[in-house]
Amino acid sequence: MIDHVLGRPSVQFRKIQVFAVVSFWSFYLLRGNNHGPPILRKLSSRLSPRLTPWQALVITLLWLYISRNFAKIVGLECPEPLANLYTRSYFRATWVTTALDAGFWTAMKIRRKWLRDLASLVFSLYYLIAAEQADEKVRKVRGTLTVDHLRISWNKATTPYLSFFTRLLRPRLASYPPRAIRIPRPPESSYKEPVSGWLYFDGPLSALRTQTKVILDIPGGGFVAMNPRTNDDKLLAWAGKTGIPILSLDYKKAPEYPYPYALNECYDVYHTLIASRGRCIGLSSDSRPRVIVTGDSAGGNLATGVVLMILQSAGTDSRRWQGEQDLPVPDGLILIYPGLDMNIGNWMTDEQMSLIKDRRTRKTNRNVLRRKSEDYYKLRPETPHPSDDEDNTAELVPHQLEDGNVPTASPSSTLPKSSAAHLIQPANVADQTAILSSSKPRQMKTRLAMSSMISYFNDRILTPEMMRAMIILYVGPHNRPDFSTDFLLSPLLAPEALLARFPKTYFLTGERDPLVDDTVIFAGRIRQAKLNSFREKQELGLLKSNAEFYEKDHVEVVLIPGISHGFLQFVSVFPEGWRYIFRCARWMEDIFAHHNFPNGHGAGDSLTNEGKRSLPSANDDGRHTRHHHRSLTESSGDEDRPLEMSSTKPLNSYAKGGNISSGGKGKGNGRKNGHGQMDGRERKRQVRKSRSMVSLASEDDLLGRRMKGLAGGLMGMTADDG
Numbered sequence: 001m002i003d004h005v006l007g008r009p010s011v012q013f014r015k016i017q018v019f020a021v022v023s024f025w026s027f028y029l030l031r032g033n034n035h036g037p038p039i040l041r042k043l044s045s046r047l048s049p050r051l052t053p054w055q056a057l058v059i060t061l062l063w064l065y066i067s068r069n070f071a072k073i074v075g076l077e078c079p080e081p082l083a084n085l086y087t088r089s090y091f092r093a094t095w096v097t098t099a100l101d102a103g104f105w106t107a108m109k110i111r112r113k114w115l116r117d118l119a120s121l122v123f124s125l126y127y128l129i130a131a132e133q134a135d136e137k138v139r140k141v142r143g144t145l146t147v148d149h150l151r152i153s154w155n156k157a158t159t160p161y162l163s164f165f166t167r168l169l170r171p172r173l174a175s176y177p178p179r180a181i182r183i184p185r186p187p188e189s190s191y192k193e194p195v196s197g198w199l200y201f202d203g204p205l206s207a208l209r210t211q212t213k214v215i216l217d218i219p220g221g222g223f224v225a226m227n228p229r230t231n232d233d234k235l236l237a238w239a240g241k242t243g244i245p246i247l248s249l250d251y252k253k254a255p256e257y258p259y260p261y262a263l264n265e266c267y268d269v270y271h272t273l274i275a276s277r278g279r280c281i282g283l284s285s286d287s288r289p290r291v292i293v294t295g296d297s298a299g300g301n302l303a304t305g306v307v308l309m310i311l312q313s314a315g316t317d318s319r320r321w322q323g324e325q326d327l328p329v330p331d332g333l334i335l336i337y338p339g340l341d342m343n344i345g346n347w348m349t350d351e352q353m354s355l356i357k358d359r360r361t362r363k364t365n366r367n368v369l370r371r372k373s374e375d376y377y378k379l380r381p382e383t384p385h386p387s388d389d390e391d392n393t394a395e396l397v398p399h400q401l402e403d404g405n406v407p408t409a410s411p412s413s414t415l416p417k418s419s420a421a422h423l424i425q426p427a428n429v430a431d432q433t434a435i436l437s438s439s440k441p442r443q444m445k446t447r448l449a450m451s452s453m454i455s456y457f458n459d460r461i462l463t464p465e466m467m468r469a470m471i472i473l474y475v476g477p478h479n480r481p482d483f484s485t486d487f488l489l490s491p492l493l494a495p496e497a498l499l500a501r502f503p504k505t506y507f508l509t510g511e512r513d514p515l516v517d518d519t520v521i522f523a524g525r526i527r528q529a530k531l532n533s534f535r536e537k538q539e540l541g542l543l544k545s546n547a548e549f550y551e552k553d554h555v556e557v558v559l560i561p562g563i564s565h566g567f568l569q570f571v572s573v574f575p576e577g578w579r580y581i582f583r584c585a586r587w588m589e590d591i592f593a594h595h596n597f598p599n600g601h602g603a604g605d606s607l608t609n610e611g612k613r614s615l616p617s618a619n620d621d622g623r624h625t626r627h628h629h630r631s632l633t634e635s636s637g638d639e640d641r642p643l644e645m646s647s648t649k650p651l652n653s654y655a656k657g658g659n660i661s662s663g664g665k666g667k668g669n670g671r672k673n674g675h676g677q678m679d680g681r682e683r684k685r686q687v688r689k690s691r692s693m694v695s696l697a698s699e700d701d702l703l704g705r706r707m708k709g710l711a712g713g714l715m716g717m718t719a720d721d722g
Helices: 002-006 011-031 038-047 053-068 072-076 086-108 114-127 131-143 147-154 158-170 228-244 263-273 298-313 317-321 349-358 368-381 418-423 425-440 464-473 517-541 577-594 603-608 702-714
Strands: 181-184 193-200 213-218 245-247 291-298 330-337 504-510 555-560 645-647 693-694
Touching: 011 038, 011 053, 011 072, 011 425, 038 053, 053 072, 086 114, 114 131, 114 158, 131 464, 147 228, 147 464, 181 263, 193 228, 193 263, 213 228, 213 263, 213 298, 228 245, 228 577, 245 263, 263 291, 291 425, 291 577, 298 330, 330 577, 504 517, 504 577, 517 555, 555 577
Parallel strands: 213 245, 213 291, 291 330, 330 504, 504 555
Antiparallel strands: 181 193, 193 245, 645 693
């Protein structure tokens, strides 16, 4: 326990702890009363005149303790893997959260709620002292996770006793408590059930009507747990610091509502918020509110997906033919340790490493790069470490062969991929062997590097087992998403055309977070897309040739040393987290201050769209226009039915008279009337509705049974329940 209190676990600290315990009790046996403390002296003196029962008990327990920790005493214990992974304050916080998880999981089988809540607290206090037993308990539970384990762990902040202590430790941030609210779906939505949420605003309802800015927060929780009330510290601080209403969504959770239900909920709320001009949350609706979207962890995934859906809804001509208008892009996007990639891979690609190693971000990503380069040298400490600038000079320069020639192809370029190994012809095997024997490894631009999920495999907050469980539960047993192309599921895969139109985006992530690669890669992709768009506009003469590109106008990344995941969720035991909560509040103020455009559009509108966007509000005659079309994210009918693959085919060929509302891309190829509107015949062109092409029978095929078995195990279902 001593090393946990000090926040720096190591074999040396544990050895000191053992010596301290042995020395104390040995001294007590020599100098203390032979019959123990006063309460036991009479009983001990009556039982034995020579070796008292108290002395026998202490000696027995002491020798048991010594034998159990013999390896620590003689220096034979294995090194501590987390010795220098975290800062002291963060490790102390994870010690408390680990003890709480162990205590709550121990008491989760108790049926009576009042007794379960009380027992959870008692067990947690025990595990605070028995820290190693807490680590072992958590390790075993995470090996057999179910959705109930995840929810008990992540929703524990809402239990009576923890909620009381959290309020006791929280500074006074706001004078008004949060208010429960329900947001109606837009008329065009495929769903009708309202979306629940909580409104955080430090003021009366009369003051709320005068507000013109809104922060839309999407909380995390691995898609399966946590509502806005588990984030009271963060949300109350933002509301009190900025004075802006914060709408935090209590979206439906998996596995009861699998992908893409929660994503559609968040998109519908944004749609309703814009279309009603804020009236749905109590604003006066005199003008369209300006919106910042925020999200942490899984909420960061959903927040990014919402922005992609907004951009995608205005990206095709066919949607404009159907009378759809463009939703305005949010003024800004704030992502806190987001999970943006559902592909849990082992290795970083050269493209990903080049984004991280870009010279403009090398200072920000310096510690991330160092950790990746150390993965190999930890296995072979005697290997000389290369300089930090090695990758700048080591371009694709092949080594010469022993005869002085340069090979024309590397083995990696001639050998087929593993997936195509069965296609190798026998005649080519000799050629492959000759190439391998006559060539030497080439010096590549980037070294071999593992992904952060694998590098931080032993993380105390987020482990690969937990990621696996969350992804399986979120996708569900009946969906078949393409993990290599579905960028609404994995926003890291978003096309550059959409990233170039992103609003100003802020990232806040710990350097030791298993999801840190998602942050640095996605930030690098946004930066690269914005730069390419900037250069393209310069070549077209839309920008001055001497104009400079300022990357901080588009994306900013803050990586916190020695910190892992979820640090804003337990600021009661990690006080440093308040600093980063208030930093996010300053970002919100900066976004609204620096992007205050005359037309009231966000940064994404003014910097990336050439024409003026249409306001997505009701028409003068009361009829609503459709702002979205979600064929890519809708589930096939009922949520419990198999996913259907659909295709959309235009009834006629490409309509040349399509009026593109984003004016810069129009080339005059359309028939318009005298008022600049499309001809009536052109407006009647329709797109045939999506029709089902293939229905995947998830109950019959092998993959369906496998996915259902995985999800059923996580949900605690048996084979008879299916």
